[in-house]
Amino acid sequence: MATRMLKRTGLSNDVCEQLKRHHIESCKDLLSLTPLEVMHVACLSYQRAIELLQSVSKAVAPPVTTALELCKKQACFSTSLPALDKLLRGGLPCGTITEVTGPSGCGKTQICLMLSVLATMPKSEGGLDSGVIYIDTESAFSAVRLVEIAQSRFPDYFNCRERVLNMAGRVLLCRDLTCQDVLNRLDTLEEDIISSGAGLIILDSVASVVRKEFDTTLPGNLMHRSDLLGHKASTLKYLAHQFNLPVVLTNQITTHLGGHGSEDAGFVTAALGNTWSHSVNTRLILQYVDSHQRQILIAKSPVAPFAVLNYTIEKQGICMDGDDNQETLYEGTDPGLQPIRVQTGFTYNLTQPM
Incomplete structure (x- = not known):
């Protein structure tokens, strides 16, 4: 690179x-x-x-490798969600890009915080025993929530102040709020990975600064945005491959107009377009079921089938419903055009006595 x-x-x-x-x-x-x-x-x-x-x-120049060498090198990073890990053949694949997309409030940042805690934990506890580089473009990172997830999800391990402080000290937070800030950060990230001993890169979110700065209705902006996203993707793919670490991105949603047999039809799907959807290796879609329950859809994966898992957001982070085998297979579509259910309103029972 x-x-x-x-x-x-x-x-x-x-x-x-x-x-x-x-x-x-x-x-x-x-x-x-x-x-x-x-x-x-x-x-x-x-x-x-x-x-x-x-x-x-x-x-x-990209090195030439064999399938045997790739098998020895590749590994997975467990999400601590057994049902999801089972479908993904062990967890999030190292050396690749995993995207988590969905509407606001579905738990994208909660997953990032949960993975950050996991990465700092010893390998004997299912972690990576490494640092984390967390690029926050929306000022959504919460150190208080990070500690709460750690102590609630792994109470036996984080049972003393020293371990909590060590965990928090290994998460390197970078607040980059413009496209140029993010590009500058990515171009120097190789040195940061080495100096911090990072084993996980998180970019939350990849769409935030791009959508704020580029009005794609103006001439030339769409091409400029595509070039910028291509640069981001190629840099992150290089870092993931070079250091054999998982890269996790979050994405937003947008309304796709037309299609589905009607000119007026529209549905909500992942932002940044169909070309971007082919830049990520694994795409997990979060969507609403009701005001409490949500779902994770495996919309794109080189190893996993199209599947859906129910979950809720609790004090300890993401919690799967039911047992480890409760996944439901569904008919997959183009990951760039996968419809996403959003929360349109909540129903309250005003007649129920207090």
Whole structure:
């Protein structure tokens, strides 16, 4: 990936320092120069400049791997929800992008907080024993709720103050509220992963800043937005693959007009369009059943069938209803056009005595 820092490509410290004086720190910075420009900034001969460009180019080229090597490398990150883990063959796949989408109030951020707690826990407890990089674009992160989920869901483990503080200290929160902030963060995330020992990346939410800053009815904005989303997706895929860690994104919903046999028909579906839906490897859709109960739909997965699981949001986070085998299979559709049920109102019994 071109955003990799030069010092991680095997170049000597002297060459890296010389290039840094000219504000050349990433592979992209160097590979955008001509051999003559490299000669000048690196103080090298023409032949050495050519060799330098070739070396860096090979370092960022996607490696060739075998299916056997992939089987040995791939692993899953348990969600602590047995029914969901069973369908996903162990949990969220490492080295890939998982998207959680749904209407407001369905529990997207609750899942992110729950996964953050899990990632910091020891491997013997089902965790990753790692740090978490949590990119918050909506100011929705709550440290109080993080601690509450930890102590309520895993009371036996988080039974002392030291463990709670250690858990909270391993979650690196980044509040990036504009598209440029998010892009800058992603371009330097490789260094943050190494320095913090992160084993999980969360972006909550991928749609928030994009939808606020781009009016797709204006000329050129749709193409610009698509390019930006493509850059985000490629960077996150690279980081997921390079460090073999799970990347979790949350997405919002939008109304899709037309289709379903009527020009006036419309339904709610995941935001950012059909092209974006093919950038994620696994898509989990959250939707309402009623004012209390909700559902997780596995709308896209390379290993799991289309399925639906009922859940509620409690003090300890997401809680599945029934036993571990209560999933219901359903007919899947294009994950970019999967209809989502939203909460349109609540019914109150005003005649019932207090």
